Amino acid sequence: MANEDKLDRIRHSMAHVMADAVLEKFPEAKIAIGPAIEDGFYYDFDLPRPLQEEDLEEISERMERIIEEGKEFEKRVVSRQEAADFFKKQKQDYKLELLDAIGPDEEVSMYTVGKFTDLCRGPHVDDSSQLNPKAFKLLSIAGAYWRGDEHNQMLTRVYGTAWTNPKELRQYLQRLEDIKKRDHRRVGKDLKLFSTHEEAGPGLIYWHPKGSRIRLAIEDYWRSEHRKNGYEQLYTPHIGKSWLWETSGHLGFYNENMYSPMQVDESDYYIKPMNCPFHIMIYKSDLHSYRDLPLRWAELGTVYRYERSGVLHGLLRVRGFTQDDAHIFCTPDQIEDEILEVLRFSLNIWKDFGFSDIKAYLATRPAEDKSVGDDASWNQATKSLKKAIEAEGLDYEVDEGGGAFYGPKIDLKIKDALGREWQMTTIQFDFNLPERFDMTFVDRDGKEKRPYMVHRALLGSIERFFGVLVEHYGGAFPVWLAPVQGKVIPVAEAFNDYALSVKKDLLAAGYRVEADLGEDRLNAKIRNAQQDKIPYMLIVGEKEQQSGSVSLRRRSGKEQDVMSLEDFHAFMQGKIDQKEEL
Numbered sequence: 001m002a003n004e005d006k007l008d009r010i011r012h013s014m015a016h017v018m019a020d021a022v023l024e025k026f027p028e029a030k031i032a033i034g035p036a037i038e039d040g041f042y043y044d045f046d047l048p049r050p051l052q053e054e055d056l057e058e059i060s061e062r063m064e065r066i067i068e069e070g071k072e073f074e075k076r077v078v079s080r081q082e083a084a085d086f087f088k089k090q091k092q093d094y095k096l097e098l099l100d101a102i103g104p105d106e107e108v109s110m111y112t113v114g115k116f117t118d119l120c121r122g123p124h125v126d127d128s129s130q131l132n133p134k135a136f137k138l139l140s141i142a143g144a145y146w147r148g149d150e151h152n153q154m155l156t157r158v159y160g161t162a163w164t165n166p167k168e169l170r171q172y173l174q175r176l177e178d179i180k181k182r183d184h185r186r187v188g189k190d191l192k193l194f195s196t197h198e199e200a201g202p203g204l205i206y207w208h209p210k211g212s213r214i215r216l217a218i219e220d221y222w223r224s225e226h227r228k229n230g231y232e233q234l235y236t237p238h239i240g241k242s243w244l245w246e247t248s249g250h251l252g253f254y255n256e257n258m259y260s261p262m263q264v265d266e267s268d269y270y271i272k273p274m275n276c277p278f279h280i281m282i283y284k285s286d287l288h289s290y291r292d293l294p295l296r297w298a299e300l301g302t303v304y305r306y307e308r309s310g311v312l313h314g315l316l317r318v319r320g321f322t323q324d325d326a327h328i329f330c331t332p333d334q335i336e337d338e339i340l341e342v343l344r345f346s347l348n349i350w351k352d353f354g355f356s357d358i359k360a361y362l363a364t365r366p367a368e369d370k371s372v373g374d375d376a377s378w379n380q381a382t383k384s385l386k387k388a389i390e391a392e393g394l395d396y397e398v399d400e401g402g403g404a405f406y407g408p409k410i411d412l413k414i415k416d417a418l419g420r421e422w423q424m425t426t427i428q429f430d431f432n433l434p435e436r437f438d439m440t441f442v443d444r445d446g447k448e449k450r451p452y453m454v455h456r457a458l459l460g461s462i463e464r465f466f467g468v469l470v471e472h473y474g475g476a477f478p479v480w481l482a483p484v485q486g487k488v489i490p491v492a493e494a495f496n497d498y499a500l501s502v503k504k505d506l507l508a509a510g511y512r513v514e515a516d517l518g519e520d521r522l523n524a525k526i527r528n529a530q531q532d533k534i535p536y537m538l539i540v541g542e543k544e545q546q547s548g549s550v551s552l553r554r555r556s557g558k559e560q561d562v563m564s565l566e567d568f569h570a571f572m573q574g575k576i577d578q579k580e581e582l
């Protein structure tokens with residue numbers, strides 16, 4: 001049996017054991033569902049009182065005892081009536097609802113372990129001796145609506161994790177600890193990078209000075225790379241009249257994510273959820289010959305999209321964000337080169353930000369009646385995407401029929417320092433908008449033709465990318481991104497003036513530096529700088545002042561290198577140019 005499969009059985013069986021333990025403790029409890037999930041399991045309960053953290057301990061102890069008793073998981077295929085009678089008698093209303101949802105041709109099976117019988121499809125372990133009482137942990141309590149519907153009863157969900165042995169459990173708990181330590185909301189607060197304000201509107205990000213410094217570094221780099229790669233940069237409005245969104249079709253298929261209109265001069269204006277229609281308006285304000293193409297137009301465009309308040313999450317899921325958007329307009333002849341170019345460009349950008357483990361996902365045409373555009377275009381577009389992925393030697397998966405109705409796409413997922421995958425880059429063909437806006441170019445033969453249009457966001461949203469970046473580095477940013485690249489620390493007050501002159505010199509050269517002239521002792525100042533994850537501390541005293549030098553101490557080490565101020569400039573510039581961490 002594959003290990004994943006075995007773990008799934010263990011985890012789902014643990015959910016049964018937990019339900020058994022909960023029913024021992026609260027015989028009047030009603031039970032809902034208890035599936036295995038990634039790394040663990042949960043069970044939803046309707047309980048007579050709210051659950052406390054202390055209850056988890058007691059439930060765990062009961063679970064250990066149940067496991068040690070080594071009971072069998074006994075499966076019985078029963079008739080609907082039998083199952084209905086059983087759960088009616090037990091007053092398990094949720095199970096009755098679940099029973100109703102089982103299709104007429106499906107088997108109805110009940111599993112019993114010890115005194116506890118559940119309506120379940122399985123599979124499970126054979127008996128609870130295959131569960132390790134030292135390799136599970138109940139992790140948390142949350143609220144969950146029955147069937148995920150907020151009109152239904154709120155249930156208590158208990159999450160747990162389970163593994164084959166205690167060592168695996170320990171490693172997993174350590175990983176959870178690491179994830180928690182790097183949580184961008186926590187690091188963002190500690191390092192004063194950003195905030196959100198429920199009272200001023202949830203899902204909207206406030207960038208503080210230190211976070212803004214990082215964003216500026218990201219944007220400066222982004223702009224300069226785009227220039228080098230043949231992109232023009234655009235600025236477009238934040239609102240557009242309903243005509244624009246009717247023409248683009250967004251008011252039809254994207255309506256749910258758009259905010260209500262505001263009235264201006266008796267017209268409805270909508271705040272933009274996307275930049276594309278604006279770029280198209282710019283395209284359409286000129287005639288284009290095949291000789292002008294390809295056009296690569298980029299914009300750091302701020303958009304607003306409605307998300308339910310329940311799914312908002314720090315920087316990762318927000319209601320307003322800035323896309324690093326671009327649109328490529330080209331001829332059919334140019335498309336292969338353009339796609340290869342944009343994929344290469346993306347991979348280089350990811351490398352510079354410190355991500356090298358990247359996987360591609362190619363989504364192809366959905367059923368013909370659910371998509372627009374002709375076969376030839378879809379085939380050519382899909383071929384060009386595939387060819388580019390293969391040319392770059394990327395590991396990839398194909399999602400057959402998983403594309404949007406308007407064109408095939410590549411998504412890139414990057415792996416962070418903890419091995420988590422994040423979907424970031426999208427390269428998306430569009431056969432819909434050029435048609436709807438009647439976009440044309442004049443080809444070699446003098447005829448008007450449709451250009452190809454590709455939407456492309458490399459980082460995705462700057463906000464979300466920033467969240468991922470914070471977690472990837474745990475706040476210890478490489479020098480080129482660090483909000484404070486160096487901190488000048490005098491060993492005593494007598495050297496404050498020299499410290500200030502070092503700071504002034506570095507600031508004038510464009511580096512982000514501060515000086516700590518406070519009353520703290522030297523060790524405390526060093527500790528503070530380390531806590532702020534500042535790459536370089538520049539310690540200055542008598543010796544340094546006399547020779548015009550600094551003692552360089554890295555945030556990760558204890559050694560100090562004395563170098564002239566001039567050498568430090570060159571040293572730091574080298575690290576920034578190479579995008580090295582330290």
Ligand SMILES: [Zn+2]
Pocket residue numbers: 012016111118120121122123124
């Ligand atoms: Zn089961």
Ligand SMILES: [Zn+2]
Pocket residue numbers: 274275276325326327455456
């Ligand atoms: Zn677009």
